[in-house]
Amino acid sequence: xxxxxxxxxxxxxxxxxxxxxxxxxxxxxxxxxxxxxxxxxxxxxxxxxxxxxxxxxxxxxxxxxxxxxxxxxxxxxxxxxxxxxxxxxxxxxxxxxxxxxxxxxxxxxxxxxxxxxxxxxxxxxxxxxxxxxxxxxxxxxxxxxxxxxxxxxxxxxxxxxxxxxxxxxxxxxxxxxxxxxxxxxxxxxxxxxxxxxxxxxxxxxxxxxxxxxxxxxxxxxxxxxxxxxxxxxxxxxxxxxxxxxxxxxxxxxxxx
Amino acid sequence: xxxxxxxxxxxxxxxxxxxxxxxxxxxxxxxxxxxxxxxxxxxxxxxxxxxxxxxxxxxxxxxxxxxxxxxxxxxxxxxxxxxxxxxxxxxxxxxxxxxxxxxxxxxxxxxxxxxxxxxxxxxxxxxxxxxxxxxxxxxxxxxxxxxxxxxxxxxxxxxxxxxxxxxxxxxxxxxxxxxxxxxxxxxxxxxxxxxxxxxxxxxxxxxxxxxxxxxxxxxxxxxxxxxxxxxxxxxxxxxxxxxxxxxxxxxxxxxxxxxxxxxxxxxxxxxxxxxxxxxxxxxxxxxxxxxxxxxxxxxxxxxxxxxxxxxxxxxxxxxxxxxxxxxxxxxxxxxxxxxxxxxxxxxxxxxxxxxxxxxxxxxxxxxxxxxxxxxxxxxxxxxxxxxxxxxxxxxxxxxxxxxxxxxxxxxxxxxxxxxxxxxxxxxxxxxxxxxxxxxxxxxxxxxxxxxx
Numbered sequence: 190x191x192x193x194x195x196x197x198x199x200x201x202x203x204x205x206x207x208x209x210x211x212x213x214x215x216x217x218x219x220x221x222x223x224x225x226x227x228x229x230x231x232x233x234x235x236x237x238x239x240x241x242x243x244x245x246x247x248x249x250x251x252x253x254x255x256x257x258x259x260x261x262x263x264x265x266x267x268x269x270x271x272x273x274x275x276x277x278x279x280x281x282x283x284x285x286x287x288x289x290x291x292x293x294x295x296x297x298x299x300x301x302x303x304x305x306x307x308x309x310x311x312x313x314x315x316x317x318x319x320x321x322x323x324x325x326x327x328x329x330x331x332x333x334x335x336x337x338x339x340x341x342x343x344x345x346x347x348x349x350x351x352x353x354x355x356x357x358x359x360x361x362x363x364x365x366x367x368x369x370x371x372x373x374x375x376x377x378x379x380x381x382x383x384x385x386x387x388x389x390x391x392x393x394x395x396x397x398x399x400x401x402x403x404x405x406x407x408x409x410x411x412x413x414x415x416x417x418x419x420x421x422x423x424x425x426x427x428x429x430x431x432x433x434x435x436x437x438x439x440x441x442x443x444x445x
Numbered sequence: 446x447x448x449x450x451x452x453x454x455x456x457x458x459x460x461x462x463x464x465x466x467x468x469x470x471x472x473x474x475x476x477x478x479x480x481x482x483x484x485x486x487x488x489x490x491x492x493x494x495x496x497x498x499x500x501x502x503x504x505x506x507x508x509x510x511x512x513x514x515x516x517x518x519x520x521x522x523x524x525x526x527x528x529x530x531x532x533x534x535x536x537x538x539x540x541x542x543x544x545x546x547x548x549x550x551x552x553x554x555x556x557x558x559x560x561x562x563x564x565x566x567x568x569x570x571x572x573x574x575x576x577x578x579x580x581x582x583x584x585x586x587x588x589x590x591x592x593x594x595x596x597x598x599x600x601x602x603x604x605x606x607x608x609x610x611x612x613x614x615x616x617x618x619x620x621x622x623x624x625x626x627x628x629x630x631x632x633x634x635x636x637x638x639x640x641x642x643x644x645x646x647x648x649x650x651x652x653x654x655x656x657x658x659x660x661x662x663x664x665x666x667x668x669x670x671x672x673x674x675x676x677x678x679x680x681x682x683x684x685x686x687x688x689x690x691x692x693x694x695x696x697x698x699x700x701x702x703x704x705x706x707x708x709x710x711x712x713x714x715x716x717x718x719x720x721x722x723x724x725x726x727x728x729x730x731x732x733x734x735x736x737x738x739x740x741x742x743x744x745x746x747x748x749x750x751x752x753x754x755x756x757x758x759x760x761x762x763x764x765x766x767x768x769x770x771x772x773x774x775x776x777x778x779x780x781x782x783x784x785x786x787x788x789x790x791x792x793x794x795x796x797x798x799x800x801x802x803x804x805x806x807x808x809x810x811x812x813x814x815x816x817x818x819x820x821x822x823x824x825x826x827x828x829x830x831x832x833x834x835x836x837x838x839x840x841x842x843x844x845x846x847x848x849x850x851x852x853x854x855x856x857x858x859x860x861x862x863x864x865x866x867x868x869x870x871x872x873x874x875x876x877x878x879x880x881x882x883x884x885x886x887x888x889x890x891x892x893x894x895x896x897x
Contacts, residue, residue, distance in 0.1 A: 235759065
């Protein structure tokens with residue numbers, strides 16, 4: 190199973206949330222891959238979806254178009270979707286599953302892409318992470334750090350089960366070099382820590398972009414919720430979350 | 446490539462379980478916790494028949510409603526079907542009637558809520574009798590009013606995840622009811638099964654139909670599922686299954702509850718217990734812990750039903766305002782909170798006024814009256830649409846037993862109106878005539894028939 194590296198960018202358009210803006214540098218960074226920009230307008234349960242859409246659609250569409258402008262300026266392949274929903278997390282999960290997007294971007298501040306951190310947990314994400322990283326970074330000269338944070342108390346049984354961080358980084362490095370990334374751009378860091386997530390957050394703050402794999406196949410459904418979200422939320426830099434490959438065929442029950 | 450989609454299907458977030466929960470949840474709050482005392486006090490164990498009649502009418506209406514809902518799965522439910530199928534005037538009667546019907550229902554639930562809070566205070570020894578007053582206001586009524594004001598404020602200011610909460614509440618209520626009812630039923634029937642159940646209809650069978658008219662409010666929830674049609678996944682399969690399924694679940698629970706209640710206490714005793722008779726049933730079989738569990742369950746059930754009804758009333762107002770049957774301002778969504786603040790305040794405010802009247806039975810009957818008018822017209826709509834068969838009419842689910850089911854459904858819905866007390870009938874007729882007058886004054890030029 191091969192993947193076309195594609196990116197889902199979700200942004201909240203309702204007034205009750207801050208909306209991150211997309212800088213020109215971020216749009217340039219994503220330009221190599223097709224992007225679907227989803228504008229989410231959350232509607233409280235006590236308001237009918239249609240009722241809110243009738244009143245706020247024009248305004249929300251204007252905001253979404255403004256967000257899409259930097260992408261259009263780069264001449265990238267961009268598709269926009271505006272959706273009014275009671276449940277943004279579930280809607281994003283559905284969209285991600287529907288159109289089989291491989292990676293999801295949490296927008297963040299970006300001036301220039303000089304240093305990129307790729308966090309690798311275990312072997313399972315390696316092919317997907319390498320595909321996305323190659324597509325985004327092949328035409329740049331950014332320095333790439335492969336990173337693994339292991340729990341301080343990880344015992345040998347865990348390592349037998351998941352493979353060591355070292356092995357995962359080896360595999361990632363091989364995949365990137367095979368895909369044409371110059372070896373001298375790559376370096377690696379392994380940290381042992383009581384709280385790997387916190388350590389990763391601390392390290393990532395020194396980089397321009399973080400690329401991270403998801404643990405669960407349903408991470409897209411947690412975009413406004415759990416583990417990776419916690420990491421992404423504590424960072425001001427853009428975070429690319431690479432979905433774990435699933436064998437599920439694309440869902441075709443929702444013809445547009 | 447640049448495309449912009451308004452993504453209809455992706456907004457659909459409610460599945461079968463969610464829809465079943467919404468239907469079941471709305472019904473459970475009203476019936477099980479508030480009606481047994483009122484119904485058993487009138488008819489004794491024969492009140493089970495009243496609830497069976499109610500369930501039968503609800504099923505007769507649920508089938509045509511399901512067909513109409515799969516032909517027009519759109520927010521607005523019965524109102525939408527009738528205004529599109531029969532035209533603007535019947536639409537106005539139903540749309541305005543439904544709005545007020547839901548407001549009366551909400552007030553009815555809140556009066557029950559007040560009684561349950563009073564019951565808890567009594568149990569905790571804070572008051573020494575339920576009839577105590579705070580200033581000039583009876584305690585239960587005062588609590589109901591405060592509850593109504595609180596709910597309105599919460600819904601205007603935007604309480605999110607109401608559905609998640611609702612799922613939790615309904616699951617908890619079902620578990621408690623099934624537990625308490627099973628223990629009571631086994632105890633009542635005796636392990637050997639030679640229990641002496643006494644008289645089935647101590648006050649005669651003529652009490653059954655008036656009681657059915659009173660308790661029909663218990664079944665109002667099933668049509669609620671149609672009003673969220675646009676949020677439901679795969680409505681052609683989900684809607685009929687959820688409507689019929691929730692009537693079945695709730696019908697069985699009511700019948701068992703009334704069977705146990707009616708055979709446990711004499712009608713005079715039940716009448717004295719009033720809205721919180723279910724608590725005394727639980728106390729009789731499970732002692733104080735049973736009473737406490739039912740007190741809290743009743744509290745949850747009544748407040749969550751009242752909340753759901755205020756929200757539905759606001760959606761009904763949106764539906765008629767979107768059709769130019771009411772001023773646009775009635776449904777304007779507040780920019781800051783994302784909620785229709787006027788519609789919610791209107792529904793909530795009127796609810797509070799009605800709670801202050803404290804007339805439980807009248808509130809329940811007027812709510813039933815206005816809904817039954819809608820249900821009857823809904824059956825008529827099915828008959829008219831099948832006969833006229835307009836090109837846009839293509840239901841994914843077809844009502845079985847046509848035309849007998851909608852004909853009997855319509856006749857039964859209208860017939861039940863005759864068994865209500867005069868004040869309820871007067872209010873129901875007054876509100877319906879008021880809707881006709883409003884139509885003449887405000888909306889005569891609007892044509893909704895066949896409008897998509």
